[in-house]
């Protein structure tokens with residue numbers, strides 16, 4: 001892994017008190033935290049008591065960090081090979097709950113008390129209900145003090161404790177940020193400051209606490225308060241450098257405890273790592289509107305950003321950003337970091353709607369069994385859901401299909417576990433998997449139905465939106481989003497341009513076409529039917545994704561079927577020897593209503609039209625493709641210019657060396673000849689002996705220069721006189737839009753001269769990551785900037801020795 005310039009700068013940042021590293025999901029925040037440890041140990045731990053503490057959010061994340069550290073380059077790791085061994089007293093990596101528990105234990109020991117931790121929520125509600133009853137008479141005018149509001153009151157008390165508001169005065173004046181509602185609870189429209197209602201709630205908390213104590217209990221928030229109290233009296237170990245990962249989710253009490261452990265010196269540091277777009281806990285302190293100043297740290301001039309997401313493909317990243325950018329609460333936060341894309345192309349996320357958990361599970365089992373498990377190790381696959389019941393159901397179905405999977409609830413995750421990991425969306429933060437299924441994305445589950453308070457509802461919606469964003473950004477390669485009932489509004493808000501119905505087909509997800517843009521209106525009987533919506537969407541998709549010109553499409557195509565005349569919903573025709581013949585038949589059903597008998601009908605139409613090569617049936621959600629033998633296949637072919645009457649393929653060739661453009665004409669009936677027309681209409685015909693066959697590749701792997709090429713896709717004939725025999729050439733099919741500004745679009749081809757050096761601003765094929773990429777080459781001292789020609793992508797800075805040039809682009813070839 002080649003760290004980027006910003007990451008390297010942050011790892012080697014001179015420690016100087018507090019700092020904030022914020023960044024988008026997958027931008028390497030945790031990686032920076034881990035790589036920084038050896039740096040601090042090497043250069044900023046002078047005295048015997050100097051040391052480093054890295055705080056994680058969960059135990060699983062501690063394991064994950066160890067797993068990450070194994071991937072650190074040896075040269076960075078060498079001075080501290082035993083970074084994670086218990087003997088290495090200079091480094092401690094611990095999750096926040098364990099740290100709190102440690103100080104809570106010390107409190108008990110020092111004060112000779114012993115509490116039980118109240119983990120049973122029902123029992124907590126019983127105590128709270130009793131307390132409400134006792135206090136009700138005293139506050140008879142406070143309608144909120146009633147059992148019907150118990151969930152709200154419980155949450156409010158929890159919040160007061162997590163903010164360390166131990167005096168009424170503080171609570172009366174507190175801004176209530178991040179309040180959450182729970183299903184069935186009915187909170188107040190507003191909880192005014194300095195009100196009788198707040199006084200009553202505060203009183204309720206005190207009485208409730210007394211009740212718990214007299215029964216020998218503390219809850220989690222009490223435990224943290226006792227830990228803080230203990231640390232204020234005595235800390236057994238202070239740390240010269242503290243790094244706090246996922247700090248956006250810590251409570252005020254947790255943050256204050258960590259502050260007490262900080263050993264301030266003129267070379268010490270406390271580094272907060274955060275992503276506000278991933279803040280998913282309602283009681284976290286550093287939520288919108290509350291700055292670090294509230295915990296005594298001035299971050300002016302001390303905050304740094306990481307904006308490139310390295311984890312996911314550009315397609316997954318775009319889909320995930322399209323979800324959060326719809327919420328101004330998220331993107332207007334002062335600590336929000338605008339994401340930028342890195343050029344990692346891959347699969348589009350899949351979105352599928354199901355009407356029952358059973359249908360959803362059947363799809364997942366099928367998808368895993370037939371495809372995903374053939375390409376990925378089960379331990380690199382996660383199935384994520386909002387709640388545990390959803391996980392239990394899918395686990396049962398996977399068990400039945402004999403697919404090994406394990407639910408990880410509270411227990412820490414074992415990264416070496418051989419099966420598929422089933423996890424709640426909350427416990428997946430900070431982690432990553434090659435393939436991620438997020439299931440049960442139903443309305444009412446996400447966003448959760450909250451109480452009637454509009455403000456609370458909006459907070460809930462923002463938090464749940466971030467939660468789904470966290471889930472989506474865990475996927476390295478493939479992401480599936482499914483529901484098992486009424487779909488979540490979030491599923492519909494993700495820009496459908498970035499979604500597909502299947503990872504193996506080009507067709508996108510359904511979107512509505514406005515009636516005024518409907519095609520073939522004159523042939524349509526009912527413009528307002530639900531079937532027509534699907535037909536018009538499909539007509540659009542055939543043009544947009546499969547590139548079929550409208551002139552090749554038609555509707556209501558007549559075929560004889562069972563001695564009756566049938567009408568095929570959409571036909572795609574092609575030309576053979578200048579004769580127009582049907583090539584694809586498509587049948588549509590009403591939106592989301594299932595395929596029913598459609599398959600039989602489609603097969604019958606296809607059987608009655610021998611020219612038809614492919615079939616397609618969809619209701620805008622389910623999709624079936626058939627070949628001419630009526631067997632199911634993954635997709636239908638894209639448009640090719642050979643489908644047109646003339647039978648001549650035309651390419652535009654931009655010669656970058658001579659700065660000229662030619663048209664290349666290839667007659668399919670005469671494939672060994674090539675006609676080249678120049679801009680001044682001069683044309684020349686080349687026969688086979690005058691042509692050179694150049695290999696066309698779909699991708700070039702990065703790696704050993706002699707092994708970088710896969711099997712060529714095909715050969716392309718170009719005039720021999722264009723090439724210098726002393727050199728080697730190849731053609732590369734372009735993926736992605738990062739060079740669009742240089743007139744190189746996805747699907748175009750580039751002619752490349754193989755060489756290992758380049759001139760300033762040449763467009764080069766350069767090895768980077770697993771696959772070689774196309775960028776503009778700009779050398780700068782000992783480094784090289786690989787410039788994309790698209791403002792959505794960031795330039796990549798690498799050491800010149802690491803930028804292995806494979807060739808220089810000398811021409812661009814486009815189908816016209």
Ligand SMILES: Nc1ncnc2c1ncn2[C@@H]1O[C@H](COP(=O)(O)OP(=O)(O)OP(=O)(O)O)[C@@H](O)[C@H]1O
Nearest residue numbers: 001002003004025026027028029030031310311430
């Ligand atoms: N410069 C880099 N080049 C290639 N891969 C990188 C680079 N930096 C980080 N990564 C990889 O990107 C992935 C995400 O990194 P990491 O977990 O540190 O990000 P994060 O910002 O902490 O993410 P999140 O906030 O979503 O948990 C990891 O697989 C990491 O190895």
